């Protein structure tokens with residue numbers, strides 16, 4: 001099943017800069033896919049259109065066959081329960097516990113509190129932080145903080161997870177470890193799309209890669225092509 005589809009999508013920012021130009025591609029359920037390209041190629045913009053932090057100027061973005069142009073107002077938070085996001089700088093609340101950081105989006109989404117506790121604990125176990133739920137993010141290492149960011153994004157069991165340079169601040173060993181956490185998600189029902197300019201890391205993962213150049217799709221490389 002197609003989970004995500006871009007149909008001739010153009011995004012021009014106010015002031016006239018065109019970040020994406022007539023972009024078309026689709027992603028199947030269960031894929032793990034990378035988006036790469038030079039600085040300014042449009043990677044973050046592409047993810048923002050999926051997460052509804054930005055809207056296309058022209059063209060259509062569909063998630064699970066739903067045209068995102070129709071997702072407005074109160075439907076936006078519902079959409080964000082189905083589409084999780086991980087940022088490079090993880091954007092954790094530093095004065096709240098690890099538990100609270102992961103719980104907050106679930107509480108905002110109206111999940112009953114008994115269910116919140118259960119889900120947060122299961123999710124923290126998954127990312128190897130079961131014993132750190134009471135810690136503040138400042139007491140964790142950079143890699144652990146990023147794992148809290150991943151836990152927060154996957155606690156609601158999103159259909160799709162988008163991650164923008166999630167290993168940008170990490171050394172290669174930690175980056176590989178974080179990638180392993182992402183790679184486990186498709187088997188749990190979450191399709192994953194990761195923007196990264198780290199070509200070596202992307203190649204090592206042997207997954208499909210979309211290459212952007214000046215807002216256009218320059219290449220769509222299959223795992224088999226990448227291996228050869």
Ligand SMILES: Nc1ncnc2c1ncn2[C@@H]1O[C@H](COP(=O)(O)OP(=O)(O)OP(=O)(O)O)[C@@H](O)[C@H]1O
Pocket residue numbers: 013014015017018019037038039040041042043044045046197
């Ligand atoms: N809010 C904005 N207003 C105006 N122009 C923007 C805005 N956001 C991005 N752009 C421009 O759109 C282009 C694409 O930006 P985008 O952040 O999507 O690229 P990127 O591939 O993620 O780059 P990087 O790897 O440096 O983060 C860039 O030229 C950028 O300057």
